[in-house]
Amino acid sequence: MGDRDEEADPEGPGCCAILLTLVSYLLILCTLPFSLCMCIKVVQEYERAVIFRLGRLLQGGAKGPGIFFVVPCIDTYRKVDLRTVSFDVPPQEILSMDLVTVSVDAVVYYRVEDPVKAETEIEEISHSTRLLAATTLRNVLGTKSLADLLAERETIAQQMQSSLDEATDPWGVKVERVEIKDVRLPLQLQRAMAAEAEAAREARAKVIAAEGEHKASRALKQAADVMNESPSALQLRYLQTLSTISAEKNSTIIFPLPIDVLSHFLDK
Secondary structure: OHHHHHHHOOOOOOHHHHHHHHHHHHHHHHOOOOOHHHHEEEEOOOEEEEEEEOOEEOOOOOEOOEEEEOOOOOEEEEEEEOOOEEEEEEEEEEEOOOOOEEEEEEEEEEEEOOHHHHHHOOOOHHHHHHHHHHHHHHHHHOOOOHHHHHHOHHHHHHHHHHHHHHHHHHHOEEEEEEEEEEEEOOHHHHHHHHHHHHHHHHHHHHHHHHHHHHHHHHHHHHHHHHHHHOHHHHHHHHHHHHHHHHOOOOOOOOOOOOHHHHHHHHHO
């Protein structure tokens, strides 16, 4: 900043500036100690003061935190807040790479990293950062497909943060975090996706049911083979079935048929 000022005005301050400075110091000396009330200023831990003397940036950078001195009549100063600021990016209508219109909004967190640049390089940090965030959001999401917008929010947020941080670095602003809040799809597209998901679930349910039937049929075949090899196993299964039927509360009378009677027909 000092080199740029020297290039703009290589002769330095003129005679009028030097005379006004001397007069200001004489007034301070003549009005002591009352002039100290006008000279002593305080900034908080999270603030910095950027001082301009006769329109020129005072060498030494920003002052603070704590006490600093200004010279009345020739010094002006501005306080810069270094705390993190957050703002909502309004919903942006974006056309994705696969020609789907979606509405996306985000949250941006930033802070002033260089108070001198923040005061000398840009007029309104908040307004400019908001406009840049909205533009960056549209530019980044315009290169993504709908599937990427829904599945890669964290990657998109990091890419947007990197782009914003690079663009705001000459302003002395540090973009700390970007979060994608919501992705709103058109109503017709939501219905189509819901129908597709329902169809996929039904297809998966049918596949699972078919696999279960297949496994059950194989188990029944194995059980039939075991009973065929051992007639006593078939008789025990017959008795178990009778026990299960008799346990039910009904008025049906069951006359068990001995398994030996059926053995004659099984042999044939």
